[in-house]
Amino acid sequence: ILTCLDRIKWEQDGTLGYRKNCRNTICGSCSMRINGRSTLACKENVGAELARLRQIHGLSDEEIPAMTIAPMGNMPVIKDLVVDMRKFWDNLDAVDPYVSTQARQIPEREFSQSPQEREKLSHSGNCILCGACYSECNAVEVNPDFVGPHALAKAQRMVDDSRDDRTETRIAQYEQGTDGVWGCTRCYYCNSVCPMEVAPLDRIGEVKQAILSRRDGNASRAVRHRKTLVELVRDGGWVDERKFGVQVVGNYFRDLRGLLSLAPLGLRMLVCGKFPLSFEKSEGTEEVRSLIDSVRELEAQNR
Structure with a gap:
């Protein structure tokens, strides 16, 4: 698709504006919305997109669907397919995505890492900062202060980097309000559009787990919300709404x-007759409890 844009610019409209650089899914410059989803123009090809559109719209192989190329979302458009990414970069800078060794004695050679320690950084290390996840992020759309999945994926790298000496400070920073990890709406769209399989939502989940x-x-209320939800589901198979608000918002009658x-x-x-006066455990509660306990055991083994 990037080649098609080049042909349009060279042969039909020299004023067309878009970004490009490496042409090999390395630099992330050519991010844009192609048929409704953010991706890299150098990675997608016309044939595959036409096949996808035919499948979506139920068209025959002879029919040629119209393709739509648009600028990325959640960022102001400068010209054509070029967007202003200053907020994107500012949000990345806000999580301080650099390894800090200020409090450590610098070794004569380098900081060593085991293969297991390095493996924790593999996914987030693959991020090329193309902006596709940020472009499609529902949380950014409704909350401009949310730093975005790209920044929090890098935050996970900092939390799990054995060479960094600011882990506790970072965790305290990343859990503040809805600007950090608790602002994520868990829509999974960042995972689906990421061209490098960074899976930003999974990385956000790892930061949450470090906090919890x-x-x-x-x-905090956010931590209490997560812990209470899991415990209530574990106890009854679903949420007992009589307890949920009191325990989360009221902090067990302390607030x-x-x-x-x-x-x-x-x-x-109460007036509308919707206040649950009683609670019955759901069918399969024991199975739900077993699943939650199994997940907890796996998490404990992976720490």
């Missing part, structure tokens, strides 16, 4: 302001 392993339920904030909602639910 270090924090108890009193640390009076939080409890009072629930009162209007609770009254409306």
